[in-house]
Amino acid sequence: MIDAHGLRKTFTTRGRRGAIQTVEAVRGVDLAVETGEIFGVLGPNGAGKTTTIRMLATLIAPDAGTATVAGHDLLTEPGRIRARLGYVSQAGGVEENTTPRAQIMMAARVHGLARASEATADVLDRFDLSEVADRPARTLSGGQRRRVAIALGLVHSPPLLFLDEPTTGLDPQNRANLWNRIRELRERGTSVLLSTHYLDEADALCDRLAIIDHGLVVAQGTPSELKREVSGDVVTLRVGDPEPAAEKLKPYARETRVDDEVLRVYVDDGERALPAMLRVLEEHGLGLTSISLERSTLDDVFLAKTGRSLRDTGAAA
Numbered sequence: 001m002i003d004a005h006g007l008r009k010t011f012t013t014r015g016r017r018g019a020i021q022t023v024e025a026v027r028g029v030d031l032a033v034e035t036g037e038i039f040g041v042l043g044p045n046g047a048g049k050t051t052t053i054r055m056l057a058t059l060i061a062p063d064a065g066t067a068t069v070a071g072h073d074l075l076t077e078p079g080r081i082r083a084r085l086g087y088v089s090q091a092g093g094v095e096e097n098t099t100p101r102a103q104i105m106m107a108a109r110v111h112g113l114a115r116a117s118e119a120t121a122d123v124l125d126r127f128d129l130s131e132v133a134d135r136p137a138r139t140l141s142g143g144q145r146r147r148v149a150i151a152l153g154l155v156h157s158p159p160l161l162f163l164d165e166p167t168t169g170l171d172p173q174n175r176a177n178l179w180n181r182i183r184e185l186r187e188r189g190t191s192v193l194l195s196t197h198y199l200d201e202a203d204a205l206c207d208r209l210a211i212i213d214h215g216l217v218v219a220q221g222t223p224s225e226l227k228r229e230v231s232g233d234v235v236t237l238r239v240g241d242p243e244p245a246a247e248k249l250k251p252y253a254r255e256t257r258v259d260d261e262v263l264r265v266y267v268d269d270g271e272r273a274l275p276a277m278l279r280v281l282e283e284h285g286l287g288l289t290s291i292s293l294e295r296s297t298l299d300d301v302f303l304a305k306t307g308r309s310l311r312d313t314g315a316a317a
């Protein structure tokens, strides 16, 4: 759905005293998004997420690089791409004094839909907005307003939807609700590219993701691939005699470590290794008092790739 190579964008602005400042917002981004997946661009504030999305959505022209988006060339066929995508900005583009129905209907007409009112009613229904559809948008809750913004981007049923930080500022319940709506989109075959600075969102919602920092992709893959690559999981066991237990568990481990009565087993995929490890301990009569599994997080990946924690960059986790 998206295949981008070497995208770059530098902004030039004039400071207060007229001095020219340049910001290299995106410094060579490669991205590949498959059809029908939820792809996340994860990074701290200012990493270049919005700029990347805006280039792929044909809203700003890249300084360098090439991309195919929804089957068309970004540089030579932006109009064709535009007809096949939906774009929801961070601000959302919802007009306070107009009703959701009127705004969505207008968007449907702009897209030239023959059955604009049916398409509007359908998208309002899918996003659980029918009951509030005829009130001015300013009277809606934050979660409802965000759903209106997404409905606006979706009324023409595009195969590709861009969502720029869709859940920022929402409470946990509204975030979970929106995650489910986004999953439903995937089930209908829509490809979704979203940006986020939430680690848990990237982990729980995205099929694959690119971690971006200072305008560069520092890692790309499924959440579990990325986590496995950098650190794997740790199984901590308390056993009567840890040394022989460590010996028996070596075939399952990258590394084992014994500290007093505690045995730590470093594995690639803890969830898979755990049943086999338990079987081995039982077979050899190595009495187990407790066992716990600590999984690595995407923050461990960010730390390994950039030398700092995403939590410490000021981004909420």
Ligand SMILES: Nc1ncnc2c1ncn2[C@@H]1O[C@H](COP(=O)(O)OP(=O)(O)OP(=O)(O)O)[C@@H](O)[C@H]1O
Pocket: 011, 012, 013, 023, 024, 025, 043, 044, 045, 046, 047, 048, 049, 050, 051, 052, 197
């Ligand atoms: N129009 C612009 N003019 C000048 N600088 C810009 C412009 N747009 C973005 N930038 C700068 O480019 C860098 C990347 O910004 P961008 O908005 O792409 O980051 P982001 O990862 O989306 O951040 P956030 O999570 O805060 O939205 C930042 O340093 C930003 O200040």
